[in-house]
Amino acid sequence: MTGTCQVCGSAKVADYVRHDEGRYPRCPDCGLIFNAQSDQLFAQALRKYDSASYFAGYERRLARKLRAAREQLDLVQTFVASGTLLNIGCGAGDTLVAAREAGFDAIWLDVGAYSVRHCRKLGFDVIQASLTDIGLRDASVDVVAMWDVLEHIPCTAAGLREVARVLRPDGIAAAVVPSGEYLKAHLLRRTHQNYRGEWAKTHFVYHNERTLRRVFAQSGLKPRRLPLLHRGALRRGAAIAACEAAVALPRYLFGSIRSGARLTRNLFVVAVREPA
Ligand SMILES: [Zn+2]
Secondary structure, eight states, X not given: OOOOOTTTOOSOOEEEEEETTEEEEEOTTTOXXXXXXXXXXXXXXXXXXXXXXXXXXXXXXXXXXXXXHHHHHHHHHHHOOSSEEEEEOOTTSHHHHHHHHHTXXXXXXESSHHHHHHHHHTTOOEEEOBTTBOOOOTTOEEEEEEESOGGGSSOHHHHHHXXXXXXXXEEEEEEEEEBTTOHHHHHTTTTOGGGSHHHHHHOOEEBOHHHHHHHHHHTTEEEOOOOSSOHHHHTTOHHHHHHHHHHHHHXXXXXXXXXXXXXXXXXXXXXXXXXO
């Protein structure tokens, strides 16, 4: 036995991955996978985010991450077209660039000294603070964007409650997290990077679609269905709108098949801040 599940409270959790680099129990009732040593590892992980070496891979993948950030913000703009966007976890600055292009007034926040320094050099004004203690006023932002962030804190609900606090009623929280149901990671879990090396020291929770939606809802953030058409992209002109419309249904069907077959590496959720 290895404690209780933070999402459903089940006490039946049992080891899912266990080797010399870490131990990840899994809840049989809801499927949540979590790092059994997260309390000890969390403080060490925070120190890693101060160093440039942690972000070396980010720099290499900057063009791809920028493309992904643009697509994610297109989806966000389907729900909230403009206003104040808080980006938590600035990394190498890709979302900062995409949010500025999309016309948001943005607030940038990162816990690590490296990202803060790096993004300030790019001309952005970044606050150094953590997801669980954002330090902004209640109901002061319209959108919170968290790409590849929630898996880095031991208790997802603690972060989401703070996100709900700073969001205005009907504001939007959007997140991307690695999927705990990704088939390749499941089949090769003894050797897969999700549970090895750097990630075994910095990834504390792997959600599936159900646990992610449930923990958002428990935190006052109601998950929404993603739109067939990305209305954010439609605003970019007739040619892009026509392309968007042509690919919407095939993209939806392809996405559903991939998700059903557990071939999706990441989960994406958009949720609305419910009025208090
Ligand atoms: Zn559970």
